[in-house]
Amino acid sequence: MYLALLVIFLQCSEICTQERVFTFNAVHIKVQPSVKVKNGAPMSIICHADISKSTDFNLQHNITVFKDEKLVFMSVSGKGDARYEVPMARSSHTGDYRCVVEANGKKRYSDSLHVWVTGMTKPILIAEKKEVFEGEVVKLRCELPEEVPPLHFIFRKMKMNSKPKEKLTYELQRNFSVIEFPIEEGDNILQFDCLGKRNVKFEFETSEPSNRTLITVKEPFIKPTLRIKPSSNITEGKEIQFECSTVVAKMRDIEIMLLRNKTILSSVRDQTTLKYSAVATLEDSGEYLCKVEEGKASKIATRNVVVTELFPKPVLTASMNKLDENKELTLSCSIKDFQNASFSILRRNSNGGILLRNSRNFTTRAKVNDTGLYICKAEVNRIVKESKPVMIQVYAPVSMPNISVFSGLPEVVLGKPLKLTCCLKMGTPPITFTFYKGNKAKKEIVTNNTCAVFLDEDIKQNDKGQYKCGARNHHSSGMKTSKILNITVIVPIRNISLGSVPYGEVEDGGETAFLCSVKEGSWPILFRIFRKTDRDVLLFERSEHADRVMWQKKEMSRQDTGTYYCIASNRANVSAKSHPITINVILASWQKGVITAFVLIPIAGVVILAVWWFWCKKKNAKGPSMEMSRSALATNSTSEKLSRQHDGDYYSGPDLESAEVEYTEVEVSTLDPHRAPVQKGTETVYSEIRKANNDSVENRHSRIQGHPDAT
Numbered sequence: 055m056y057l058a059l060l061v062i063f064l065q066c067s068e069i070c071t072q073e074r075v076f077t078f079n080a081v082h083i084k085v086q087p088s089v090k091v092k093n094g095a096p097m098s099i100i101c102h103a104d105i106s107k108s109t110d111f112n113l114q115h116n117i118t119v120f121k122d123e124k125l126v127f128m129s130v131s132g133k134g135d136a137r138y139e140v141p142m143a144r145s146s147h148t149g150d151y152r153c154v155v156e157a158n159g160k161k162r163y164s165d166s167l168h169v170w171v172t173g174m175t176k177p178i179l180i181a182e183k184k185e186v187f188e189g190e191v192v193k194l195r196c197e198l199p200e201e202v203p204p205l206h207f208i209f210r211k212m213k214m215n216s217k218p219k220e221k222l223t224y225e226l227q228r229n230f231s232v233i234e235f236p237i238e239e240g241d242n243i244l245q246f247d248c249l250g251k252r253n254v255k256f257e258f259e260t261s262e263p264s265n266r267t268l269i270t271v272k273e274p275f276i277k278p279t280l281r282i283k284p285s286s287n288i289t290e291g292k293e294i295q296f297e298c299s300t301v302v303a304k305m306r307d308i309e310i311m312l313l314r315n316k317t318i319l320s321s322v323r324d325q326t327t328l329k330y331s332a333v334a335t336l337e338d339s340g341e342y343l344c345k346v347e348e349g350k351a352s353k354i355a356t357r358n359v360v361v362t363e364l365f366p367k368p369v370l371t372a373s374m375n376k377l378d379e380n381k382e383l384t385l386s387c388s389i390k391d392f393q394n395a396s397f398s399i400l401r402r403n404s405n406g407g408i409l410l411r412n413s414r415n416f417t418t419r420a421k422v423n424d425t426g427l428y429i430c431k432a433e434v435n436r437i438v439k440e441s442k443p444v445m446i447q448v449y450a451p452v453s454m455p456n457i458s459v460f461s462g463l464p465e466v467v468l469g470k471p472l473k474l475t476c477c478l479k480m481g482t483p484p485i486t487f488t489f490y491k492g493n494k495a496k497k498e499i500v501t502n503n504t505c506a507v508f509l510d511e512d513i514k515q516n517d518k519g520q521y522k523c524g525a526r527n528h529h530s531s532g533m534k535t536s537k538i539l540n541i542t543v544i545v546p547i548r549n550i551s552l553g554s555v556p557y558g559e560v561e562d563g564g565e566t567a568f569l570c571s572v573k574e575g576s577w578p579i580l581f582r583i584f585r586k587t588d589r590d591v592l593l594f595e596r597s598e599h600a601d602r603v604m605w606q607k608k609e610m611s612r613q614d615t616g617t618y619y620c621i622a623s624n625r626a627n628v629s630a631k632s633h634p635i636t637i638n639v640i641l642a643s644w645q646k647g648v649i650t651a652f653v654l655i656p657i658a659g660v661v662i663l664a665v666w667w668f669w670c671k672k673k674n675a676k677g678p679s680m681e682m683s684r685s686a687l688a689t690n691s692t693s694e695k696l697s698r699q700h701d702g703d704y705y706s707g708p709d710l711e712s713a714e715v716e717y718t719e720v721e722v723s724t725l726d727p728h729r730a731p732v733q734k735g736t737e738t739v740y741s742e743i744r745k746a747n748n749d750s751v752e753n754r755h756s757r758i759q760g761h762p763d764a765t
Contacts (some may be wrong), residue, residue, distance in 0.1 A: 067219055077273070078103065082102070083101050083167050096140065097340050101117050116604070121147075146305070151169055174201060179194060182194070188274055189274065198230070203226055205229055207251075209248050213241060279299050282359060287365055288362070290334055290336060290364035291436060296319075297328070301326065302348075310325065311328070311346075314343075333436055343356050358495070364437055365437075367441060371388070371442050377420055377446075378531075379482075382418075385410075385444075386415050386416075395433060398431045402426065422450045425447050428446055446687065455477065457536040457539045460507070461473065464541050464542060465544055468544065474510065475506070476525065484527065485525055487506035488525075489521070490521065492520055496508070504635055520540055522536050522538050522539065552620045560637060561681055562640065573601070577601075583619075584619055585616050593607075615639045618636075
């Protein structure tokens with residue numbers, strides 16, 4: 055029974071489950087009244103879920119609305135719709151909206167919808183002060199309530215009959231901005247306002263202007279007055295007076311200054327009047343400016359002054375501007391069309407000037423140290439004027455110049471420049487030096503020194519090397535010339551070679567001559583001959599007034615075998631090295647004979663002893679056991695040997711008269727049947743010869759081995 059109930063329950067659950075099936079067809083989002091909403095108007099964001107169900111059952115929905123990916127509204131409902139109500143839309147509601155519907159683990163997103171709330175809230179402008187002084191600043195604060203940064207702010211300063219001045223600011227994190235506007239001279243009644251701007255989808259939207267704020271400007275002092283006495287047109291020598299004054303609202307760090315051509319002549323502080331006077335000169339002509347300052351406020355007044363010339367500047371003249379020492383010099387000072395003046399003549403120095411005479415004229419016997427600048431001054435009615443300076447140059451004559459080589463020695467290496475100096479013991483600069491090579495002027499140098507340097511880079515081997523220099527200045531004595539300097543041109547060593555006699559090989563104890571020579575090079579030349587070892591050994595050294603040197607080595611030894619080279623140098627300080635040569639010291643003839651004798655005699659003795667030993671051994675190996683049956687063959691063999699003895703082909707046996715038995719080893723040539731003289735081989739013939747007491751041959755036995763006739 056329980057089992058049946060369980061089965062029925064499970065089937066009912068399956069049926070119920072099958073009946074609660076649903077799916078999302080789509081999720082829609084829209085805005086009312088439209089995607090463009092006016093600022094301050096109501097706005098509704100509506101989210102609708104299109105769902106298909108298997109049966110009509112209650113389904114709970116979680117509906118969420120996002121603006122720019124930030125949650126702004128959430129609702130749980132059994133219906134498929136939700137509304138996000140905004141009673142007063144602001145620009146901060148502008149953005150991209152999207153809704154999400156979730157039910158029983160299923161989620162569906164709507165498309166994104168951009169909503170633009172057009173228009174911005176009116177900005178509010180607040181001023182820190184309503185009254186300010188010139189030179190101060192006014193602080194303004196502009197706020198855009200209910201707007202979301204980033205925002206742009208525009209501040210405007212307006213005054214009568216003038217174009218508004220604007221200042222722009224940009225705020226990233228706040229909806230207000232604060233700036234300061236300076237109050238300038240001439241500002242009296244000012245109005246300020248501000249505007250806001252924002253960027254929506256790459257378009258700028260601007261708010262309406264804020265409320266206007268009125269600012270009253272007070273003057274801390276009035277514009278100054280500049281008075282000139284007796285007038286702005288005055289003659290030199292008369293006194294001129296300046297008075298600059300103003301009226302201040304409150305004495306607080308007031309400063310008054312008088313300027314001429316931007317140069318401050320006088321100033322006072324915490325006073326309302328400045329006075330200044332001077333004796334008028336031509337230099338006093340120009341624009342004068344009275345300036346009053348307090349803090350950042352400043353006001354000015356200007357006047358032009360014209361000073362008429364009382365007398366022109368004096369003119370200083372000299373009898374001569376360039377003259378020899380001990381000549382008479384006269385200086386005269388004069389003013390055109392004007393005589394009633396006090397004159398003085400001065401020589402200028404670092405401290406101003408040295409008074410020479412209070413007179414119109416000055417005469418002196420010139421010395422070299424009188425060279426310098428001279429001026430004259432003229433004074434009329436306390437007006438002192440100065441002439442233009444006149445340069446006087448007094449010259450001492452040049453002495454005879456001395457020419458020398460900069461390095462000291464009167465020589466130069468071919469291919470290198472020659473540096474010459476020409477110096478004077480006395481002479482007033484500037485001095486003109488002229489260098490001569492032979493009779494041709496090479497270069498002219500003007501200097502303020504008593505020495506000049508000349509560089510000759512065109513040195514040739516055949517140059518005669520005669521140099522001189524001349525010097526002159528503005529003295530009437532003219533040019534003076536040095537003595538002639540003879541220069542030796544040193545030719546560097548070139549093309550050096552080393553040879554020897556005999557060349558290559560020399561007998562031990564023999565003599566060798568080395569010859570070291572050069573093709574080019576100035577004398578004297580230092581020759582050195584070396585032999586190469588681990589450390590090169592100097593064998594010979596000599597200085598010669600010639601292009602070659604010979605060195606004889608009397609007795610050469612085996613230790614003298616090696617490589618030789620020579621080095622030559624002269625005063626050019628450039629050494630040249632020859633190619634190396636190789637000398638091989640060999641044995642002398644008598645040394646070879648001695649060595650041969652000492653080597654061959656012992657060898658010959660050894661050979662003789664070896665032959666004798668071998669012969670004795672063979673002899674002892676023979677005995678009386680030799681068979682006599684072969685004596686006839688031995689006799690024939692002996693006869694054949696004796697018959698050929700005259701041809702020298704065989705070694706002759708011992709004397710038959712001897713009674714002793716001797717064994718001899720001989721060579722036998724095998725002849726072919728056609729008697730051709732070709733040897734087939736070498737056999738050994740052993741013969742036993744006996745001699746009887748009666749001088750007859752008793753027995754002869756021979757044995758032949760390895761010969762084809764032995765068969």
